Amino acid sequence: MQFWIIQSLNSLSLGGLLFLLASGFSLIFGLMRLANLTHGAFFMLGAYFGAVALRTFDGLNFWVVAIGSGLLVAALGGLFERLVLRRLNTNPLGQVLVTLGMSFIIADACLIIWGGDPIPVPTPAYFQSPTRVFGFTFPTYRLVVVACALAVAIGLYLLLERTRIGAMIRAGVDDRQMARAVGIPVSRLFTAVFCLGAGIAGAGGVLGGPVLSAYPGLDADMLPLALIVVILGGVGSLLGAFVGSFIIGFIYTFGSALIPDLAYIILFLPMIAVIAFRPRGLFGRLNT
Amino acid sequence: MTTPEYALEVSNLCKSFGGLAVTQNVTLKIRPGERRLIIGPNGAGKTTLFNQITGDLMPSSGKVQLFGKDITRLRPDQRAHFGLSRTYQIITLFAQDTLEHNVALGLMGLRSARWHTIRPMSFYKDIAHESRRILGLVGLENRASLPVSDIAYGEKRRVELTMALAQKPRLLLLDEPLAGLSSSERTTVKSLIASIPRETAVVMIEHDMDTALDLAETVTLLNYGKVIVDGERDAVIADEKTREVYLGS
Amino acid sequence: MKKQALVILVALLIALPLFAGDFYINLSTQVLIAVVFACSLNLLVGYGGMTSLGHASYMGLASYIVAILTTRYGMGHGATAIISIVGTTASAALFGLIALRATGLSFLMITLAISQVLWGLAYRMTSVTNGDNGITGITRPMPFGVSLESASSFYWFTLIVTAASFAAMATFVLSTFGSSLRGVRDQPRRMAALGYNPWMIRWITFIYSGFWAGVAGLLYVYYHKYIHPTSLSTTNSAEGLLGVIAGGSGTLGGPVVGAALVSLLKNYASGYIERWNMLLGIVFLLIVLLMPTGIVPGIRKLVGRIRGGQK
Numbered sequence: 001m002q003f004w005i006i007q008s009l010n011s012l013s014l015g016g017l018l019f020l021l022a023s024g025f026s027l028i029f030g031l032m033r034l035a036n037l038t039h040g041a042f043f044m045l046g047a048y049f050g051a052v053a054l055r056t057f058d059g060l061n062f063w064v065v066a067i068g069s070g071l072l073v074a075a076l077g078g079l080f081e082r083l084v085l086r087r088l089n090t091n092p093l094g095q096v097l098v099t100l101g102m103s104f105i106i107a108d109a110c111l112i113i114w115g116g117d118p119i120p121v122p123t124p125a126y127f128q129s130p131t132r133v134f135g136f137t138f139p140t141y142r143l144v145v146v147a148c149a150l151a152v153a154i155g156l157y158l159l160l161e162r163t164r165i166g167a168m169i170r171a172g173v174d175d176r177q178m179a180r181a182v183g184i185p186v187s188r189l190f191t192a193v194f195c196l197g198a199g200i201a202g203a204g205g206v207l208g209g210p211v212l213s214a215y216p217g218l219d220a221d222m223l224p225l226a227l228i229v230v231i232l233g234g235v236g237s238l239l240g241a242f243v244g245s246f247i248i249g250f251i252y253t254f255g256s257a258l259i260p261d262l263a264y265i266i267l268f269l270p271m272i273a274v275i276a277f278r279p280r281g282l283f284g285r286l287n288t
Numbered sequence: 289m290t291t292p293e294y295a296l297e298v299s300n301l302c303k304s305f306g307g308l309a310v311t312q313n314v315t316l317k318i319r320p321g322e323r324r325l326i327i328g329p330n331g332a333g334k335t336t337l338f339n340q341i342t343g344d345l346m347p348s349s350g351k352v353q354l355f356g357k358d359i360t361r362l363r364p365d366q367r368a369h370f371g372l373s374r375t376y377q378i379i380t381l382f383a384q385d386t387l388e389h390n391v392a393l394g395l396m397g398l399r400s401a402r403w404h405t406i407r408p409m410s411f412y413k414d415i416a417h418e419s420r421r422i423l424g425l426v427g428l429e430n431r432a433s434l435p436v437s438d439i440a441y442g443e444k445r446r447v448e449l450t451m452a453l454a455q456k457p458r459l460l461l462l463d464e465p466l467a468g469l470s471s472s473e474r475t476t477v478k479s480l481i482a483s484i485p486r487e488t489a490v491v492m493i494e495h496d497m498d499t500a501l502d503l504a505e506t507v508t509l510l511n512y513g514k515v516i517v518d519g520e521r522d523a524v525i526a527d528e529k530t531r532e533v534y535l536g537s
Numbered sequence: 538m539k540k541q542a543l544v545i546l547v548a549l550l551i552a553l554p555l556f557a558g559d560f561y562i563n564l565s566t567q568v569l570i571a572v573v574f575a576c577s578l579n580l581l582v583g584y585g586g587m588t589s590l591g592h593a594s595y596m597g598l599a600s601y602i603v604a605i606l607t608t609r610y611g612m613g614h615g616a617t618a619i620i621s622i623v624g625t626t627a628s629a630a631l632f633g634l635i636a637l638r639a640t641g642l643s644f645l646m647i648t649l650a651i652s653q654v655l656w657g658l659a660y661r662m663t664s665v666t667n668g669d670n671g672i673t674g675i676t677r678p679m680p681f682g683v684s685l686e687s688a689s690s691f692y693w694f695t696l697i698v699t700a701a702s703f704a705a706m707a708t709f710v711l712s713t714f715g716s717s718l719r720g721v722r723d724q725p726r727r728m729a730a731l732g733y734n735p736w737m738i739r740w741i742t743f744i745y746s747g748f749w750a751g752v753a754g755l756l757y758v759y760y761h762k763y764i765h766p767t768s769l770s771t772t773n774s775a776e777g778l779l780g781v782i783a784g785g786s787g788t789l790g791g792p793v794v795g796a797a798l799v800s801l802l803k804n805y806a807s808g809y810i811e812r813w814n815m816l817l818g819i820v821f822l823l824i825v826l827l828m829p830t831g832i833v834p835g836i837r838k839l840v841g842r843i844r845g846g847q848k
Binding site: 029033034035037084087088091092093094096097098100101102103104105107108109111112220223224227228230231235260261262263264265267268271272275276279 | 588590635638639641642643645646647649650651653654655657658661662663664771772775778779782812814815817818819820821822825826829
Binding site: 342343344363364365368369373374376380381382383384389393394396397398401402403404405406407408409411412451455 | 714720733
């Protein structure tokens, strides 16, 4: 029984981390029609920033570090968007290739700067002791990750549905040219959304630190999962990213635990099923 | 086998996007060789109707029949093999290719040779010959080796029209063939349309009613996705409802 | 390219082992293998307009099938080569069915996801693939009893296969089907209206492209006598894509030039720089930002301008 509980919690926390990654990716794709292949690298970069900061400076508040890393990654993402991506507005394929190239650069830079060994991230002190409910023990931090993902999900939902910026983003997702025609500052919106997505990914990297640590190849491990989440859940759909993240979180965690050899095939199957029967994803509305 | 009564029969065609109904219970009957003009204000759903006839869009309900055959579920390329051809509002020719290649592609579309993976298109001399002949019919054979991007807009329209006619379709849909043309170009294209053989039924969407009405035998007026008036040209023009739609109420 | 230049190039290629040392012969073999791979990818990307980031899957799959069947099951080279190619082509057919439910960026994402799944499988299914250790001890075939152990004999073998594959792919591209493919790339809706079946044309191209990638995979595994999951990685797919784009997609010569350059750069750079990935990334950025249409069209334009100036 304990096994199922632990694995379920692991699934939930993985799902939460995937949501932090996939939500940004989905938003960026939805609004900018850009498959941002740098997204995994943003997550990893955030993880490294957080890991290094926490190791070097004693007594730093975990949440401050998480948000700080997120902001740093967001800033880098913004620079990348303005200096490079914007020049390639007429070349969508070029944009994708450039994000791929950037992911290689970031990944190798991390390797050069911080070496090949994984850097563990300590669990924040007050979450270190396990929670005991009904005679079962839960690693507390995993619950915290899920709670954070939920908080971000609610925050994003409120942003998209209740604010003017959110309305502009939604308009841009639905019809970019129309949005421009009614005076929505589309390019500034692009930069803002890109920064937002990158920032959430970066903060997510720190949040995932105690679970995954920061290691070379983290980006290559996370990005395909996020891709499958977005394919499953539907591009441009926050709900799709949310539901998809947890579905994949469960499939991947239980798959790895029960049939490690074939965990990747298990992932494959829902993706194929969705593509075969509902190519737009479970909740997607876009025609790409 | 009896010849079907209608070249095109659209029955109770409906299409909605979410809550918005763009085609509402449209019924059209086009006889072989007929010349029909479809008019209506912007947003009336004319091109959407065309797209459902060609198969680029699937209707929510209703039936489309081509010479008695139910084509509602067929892909656009399958419909082309049954004799359906169309032109587009926006020119979609192959800009980097020569005029001759454009027309040749059009001719090749119905031939099984289009699947051959060894011989190049130039091997099929009869196609090259036929392309030049067809371009000659519209006075463009001396520009046959130019890329489409090098010729004038009016000439592109002519190429597009001849490409659609090259396949000798039984039903031809023209989506605003006169759009963006100068008055002399318009006259040329108009006489081209007028000279389309009777084997081909022609359904045309056009905004320039002064020019287009001469070409039409029957007219259908569409508004908000619904057929408002339908019948002989003069009757439709004289109809009260037509004036209402165009002069506003 | 002018006929004379081509003849000289071919003559040089054939004569290479006569005046170059083993190091350069082996380097050239690797370049040729990269060329076959890039040409196969160009069928999809350049002529088909379908950008795939998972093409290394087919190369790696072919390599792994040969590796597993020969080392684990002791099967002969003739049979394993056939099974490998058939298996790879069948996989391309299957994955094509999945990926072609989408176009554009979604297609790209699906190809990437599929390729990552295969890569993950290669790492995880250690009982079959030996995981991170890779599979060693693969031998080279002996076609008609001729040994391919020496650098020059394997080079000539690769040269023959490369020439044959290039000729086959060039014929394909220049054929009527190739014209249909380019038409579908440029105006799929119009092609459908003219009677062409865009999905079928794309699927056939996808399969054919996977076939030749499989051939490249065979050459690859015979050359290295070793296979590792990184051969299925996105980096490998990206290198191929860079070769196609840098050289000029949609031209016959482009991927040849591009793949040669990327391959040479990789070999040269790895002697001096440890981090090839970063260099690859930077080159990607530079090429896309500065020379988006690629080298071969760039040179053509330059030559055209020079010629135009002379008139």
